[in-house]
Amino acid sequence: MTLVLDQRRPASRALALARKVNVAVIVFLVLYLAIGLLQPTYFEPAGLMNFLRRAAPLAILSAGQLFVLASGGFDLSVGSLITLTVIGGSMLTANDPSRTWWAIAALYGVGLAVGLINGAVVAFLKTPSIIATLGTLLSVNGAAMMWSGGAPRGYLPDNFRMFGRLVLHDVPIVKIFPIAIAVLAVCGALAYWGFHGAVFGRRILAVGDNPRAAELSGVRVRSVRIGVFVISALAAVTAGIMLGGFGGVSVDVGLGLELQSIAACVVGGVQLMGGRGSVTGAIAGALTLFALFTLLTLLGLPQPLKETAQGLILIAAVALGAWRRRRAV
Amino acid sequence: MAPATLALEMIEISKSFPGVRALDGVSFDCARGEVHALCGENGAGKSTLIKILGGVYRPDAGRMRLDGREVAFSHPVAARRAGVSIIHQELSLLPERSVAENIYLGVEPTRFGALDRAKMRNGAAGLLRRLGSTIAPDIRAGDLSIAQQQIVEIAKALAVEARILVMDEPTAALDDVDASRLLELVRRLSGEGVSIIYVSHRMPEIQAVSHRVTVLKDGRSALTAAIGDAPVGRLVRAMVGRDLADFYPARAAAPAGPAVLNIRDASNSRLRGVNLALCAGEILGVAGLEGSGKRSLAQAIFGDEPFESGAIEILGERRAPPSPRAAIELGIGCLSDDRKREGLLLQQSVRDNAMLTQRAFANPLRPPNASPMSLDETDALLRKLDVRAASFDQEIRLLSGGNQQKAIIARWLARAPEILIFCEPTRGVDVATKAAIYKIMRDLAASGRAILMISSDLPEVIGVSDRILVMREGAIAGELPGGASEEDVMAIAVGHAAETPALVS
Structure with a gap:
């Protein structure tokens, strides 16, 4: 195919290159331009940095969800795991900053356990992941409720909240630099390495494309399935720690985030039935989604209209992606 | 045998895909009740021609006539309505539904707006009888053997009164006994006036069942002849452009x-x-x-x-x-007999497919293209096996069956099994x-x-x-x-x- 393209006129070569760029990147740029026109502060470095800071948890969550989707599964439990992380963080630290570090370690331990359970149920009991993780969603939510006694008390210590909230000032060029962006950069790089830079990523795509063929070629399909759920759960704990820094402790921090992360991946060109996706796409999809939320808020639409508009725009983005893929063949 | 009325005429059909000219001015026709065999190597353009006939692709140039009337199909459903039915190599029955439900899928008989189950069952039984089969209309399609599923597919075509039936390698998955039964059925349908386009690689079958044969090569029609004028040798020459004297290699000399x-x-x-x-x-x-x-x-x-x-x-x-x-x-290495279901990663590249087994045993944290076999080594192996693709980065689903098979053989050879x-x-x-x-x-x-x-x-x-x-x-x-x-x-x-x-x- 490349051979033929090279013989074409430069204009169509540029077009072919444009077609290779992830559609989510283009949609994001258009949306961000619209946001900036409405509210010029978004064009300033500080505005952009703040936008990225607030979008970072969804972007990390989507990068984790990508691993599960690419393997042909769904992880619906991440939203409730975020809630559990925030509530658990407040219970474990009990307002004592010296307990922050072991609390964070314990939360990652909880995430690891949830991921292992999800993965084991899917791999060994052959339960469809959409059902298995729906079960985990309910149990984890229940656990969070019980732990907090129904009404979450307490606050998160400042050193716990730093990951979401701390902003370095007087940084050259960008002026301010939120720690959240550094966390996003590290997580994004790790995800990129795991998905595109290591054999593991290719195994995930193989399992998502054709698990039977993968197994007959010697791939340990069960290990891959368990691995992707662990990755997704650890991403959820990370997102939860950051979200804990944004606002207060409540029982609905993670509400709906599982669907948002799936939507972000789909906008980013990840295929829901597995076998196709990229980290760039997942993160660009999350930024697009977040830009959309921001834009609709800036437009001052009433909440119900906002949600309707969100849905319609999502469908349009997905349809556009599918159309481009058909054209590409 | 060439009766006067041509049931199907495809005239000067051309179709290109990015980088490939799949069909270049191919003409093909089929008389009423005629069995016209279509053969050629993979990639010769057979599937493209059939997909144009079935309304899946639109031709870039050329015309089509059914019973002398000009037609242009915008969609597979339009082709089916016009009496063109295609039985694909991969059978498409719904395994959980009954035989009768499969036969009438999309054309269910209704009575006062409700599904008329009795009519559907009787109609299905009648169609199956016409095909000389004793399959019960009520059993699950998934419980049927491949040969029986094939018969149900034919019944499904007859349910919409197909006048032109395309059979794409119908005997590929059948053993000899079932295959000869199927050929008998083809003869019977042809006797009833159904025009059959019979796509196959198997020479004895083509010789046994068809009236005429057309060979495609590289998107052009290389030969159209009455079957009596086209002995196997001539067909093979037309297909590959040379004699295949040493078709089977010599046996081992050493014990x-x-x-x-x-x-x-x-x-x-x-x-x-x-x-x-x-x-x-x-x-x-x-x-x-x-x-x-x-x-x-x-x-x-x-x-x-x-x-x-x-x-x-x-x-x-x-x-x-x-x-x-x-x-x-x-x-041990094992090349599966069901390439699509057990071999191919359809959406991954030719390279990724060839490297799968090596990667299954590699350290999962190592770079995907370095260990234990480099990209260059993989490409060299694919080239040695003469896998033909526009690029090894191309998705494998775009390759012909023969090239897909060679890429999967490469997957096994990469591990050098004993x-x-x-x-x-x-x-x-x-x-x-x-x-x-x-x-x-x-x-x-x-x-x-x-x-x-x-x-x-x-x-x-x-x-x-x-x-x-x-x-x-x-x-x-x-x-x-x-x-x-x-x-x-x-x-x-x-x-x-x-x-x-x-x-x-």
Whole structure:
């Protein structure tokens, strides 16, 4: 195919290159331009940095969800795991900053356990992941409720909240630099390495494309399935720690985030039935989604209209992606 | 036979895809009640022509007439309404629905707006009777054998009163008995006035069933002739542009080496008392009808459905591999007979497909294109096997069947296994690639590998193997030398011959 393209006129070569760029990147740029026109502060470095800071948890969550989707599964439990992380963080630290570090370690331990359970149920009991993780969603939510006694008390210590909230000032060029962006950069790089830079990523795509063929070629399909759920759960704990820094402790921090992360991946060109996706796409999809939320808020639409508009725009983005893929063949 | 009314005329059809001119001014016609065979290598343009006829693709140029009327299909449904039905190689029945429901899918008879089940059942039974079949309309389609599913597919076409029926390699998955029954059915339908476009790689079938034959080569029509004027030699020449004198490579000159696989009295739920020895340097063919257990034998050796009893010795190890992974670790490779379901990662690149097994055993944290086999080595292997693709980065689903098969063979060769099981190695593969695959197998044997070939294609088993095992009812019913006659193999396969003692090693 490349051979033929090279013989074409430069204009169509540029077009072919444009077609290779992830559609989510283009949609994001258009949306961000619209946001900036409405509210010029978004064009300033500080505005952009703040936008990225607030979008970072969804972007990390989507990068984790990508691993599960690419393997042909769904992880619906991440939203409730975020809630559990925030509530658990407040219970474990009990307002004592010296307990922050072991609390964070314990939360990652909880995430690891949830991921292992999800993965084991899917791999060994052959339960469809959409059902298995729906079960985990309910149990984890229940656990969070019980732990907090129904009404979450307490606050998160400042050193716990730093990951979401701390902003370095007087940084050259960008002026301010939120720690959240550094966390996003590290997580994004790790995800990129795991998905595109290591054999593991290719195994995930193989399992998502054709698990039977993968197994007959010697791939340990069960290990891959368990691995992707662990990755997704650890991403959820990370997102939860950051979200804990944004606002207060409540029982609905993670509400709906599982669907948002799936939507972000789909906008980013990840295929829901597995076998196709990229980290760039997942993160660009999350930024697009977040830009959309921001834009609709800036437009001052009433909440119900906002949600309707969100849905319609999502469908349009997905349809556009599918159309481009058909054209590409 | 060429009656006056042409049921179908396709005139000067052209179609291009990015980088490929798939069809270049191809004309094709079919008279009422005529069986017109269509053949050519993979990639010659057969599928494109059929997809244009079926409304899947629109031609870039050219016209189509049905019964003299100009038509242009915008959608497969439009083609179906106009009386064109296509039975694809991969059957498309809904396994959980009944036979009757499948036959009337999309054209369900209704009574006062409600589904008329009685009419549907009776209609289905009537259609199946017309096809000389006794399949009950109420059973689940998934419970049918491949041959029966094929008959249901034909009934489905007749339910919409198809006047033009395209059959794409209908016998590819059938054994000889079912295949000859299907050919009988083709003759019967043709007698009823249905025009049949019969796509196949199998020369004897084409000779037996068709009135005319058209050969496509590189997107052009290379030959259209009455079947009496087109002996096999002429067809093959038209297809590949040369004679295939050495179609089957010469057998091993050296005697076979030591046994690398020894199976004694091994059984599982589908196999009973299997004894066999496979030696380094030989190609051991396994023949048998569908359901004879030849497929189960491959699955058992490869650890997919392992033996439950018996003594198994593989490359000096006295244990039966419990999983395909374990079998691969022992040094076995297995090319599946169901390329699409068990072999291909359709959306991944040719390279990713070829590297799959190597990556399954690599350190998961290492770079994907460096270990244990580099990109260059993979490309070299793909080139050595003459896998033809615009680029090895191309998704494998865009390749022809023959090239897909060679890419999967590359996947196994990358690990250099001592024992290679080839299941139906040339199913759905064109003549030239067939010869290439036979040569690959023979070269592997000559380099000291042991090859077990499971095949339903009798000329292939006889032409390629050094020894032939014939299976029946889950057991090995007899052994014949390479080059035995088809009659001898069939006699053992159907149980007419006295059982020869099973191989004792």
